[in-house]
Amino acid sequence: MDRRNKILIVVLCLLLVGTIYFFVDPMKHSVLPKCIVYTLTGYKCPGCGSQRMLHAIMHGDFIGAFKANAFLFCMLPFLAGYCYLEIYHDKHERFYDFFTTGKVVGAILVLVAIWTVVRNLWGM
Numbered sequence: 001m002d003r004r005n006k007i008l009i010v011v012l013c014l015l016l017v018g019t020i021y022f023f024v025d026p027m028k029h030s031v032l033p034k035c036i037v038y039t040l041t042g043y044k045c046p047g048c049g050s051q052r053m054l055h056a057i058m059h060g061d062f063i064g065a066f067k068a069n070a071f072l073f074c075m076l077p078f079l080a081g082y083c084y085l086e087i088y089h090d091k092h093e094r095f096y097d098f099f100t101t102g103k104v105v106g107a108i109l110v111l112v113a114i115w116t117v118v119r120n121l122w123g124m
């Protein structure tokens, strides 16, 4: 599969997911998957609230999106930049190499771990 088809598949998947999260409110409908970690343990995982966050962003409710999952909301620009670099890594090799080093990935994992502890201690 060539690069153009991969990008097309990713865009189509994003449109499908975006359509679902625009029309289905995770707070009102139970068709969307529930978090397995939260269901089994009662503790929030780093991704808990991400469906509510996506729904809120789609409706322009950025405060609601922040309240649903503050860490993921703050990481969105980074995620967008990473997706951009993943697509155009041949044009920005230095940035791509930097963002895929073990130090950067390790730092992100540490932040995710801190977020998980903080949100469960303070009920975020």
Ligand SMILES: [Zn+2]
Pocket: 035, 036, 037, 038, 044, 045, 046, 047, 048, 049
């Ligand atoms: Zn979760």
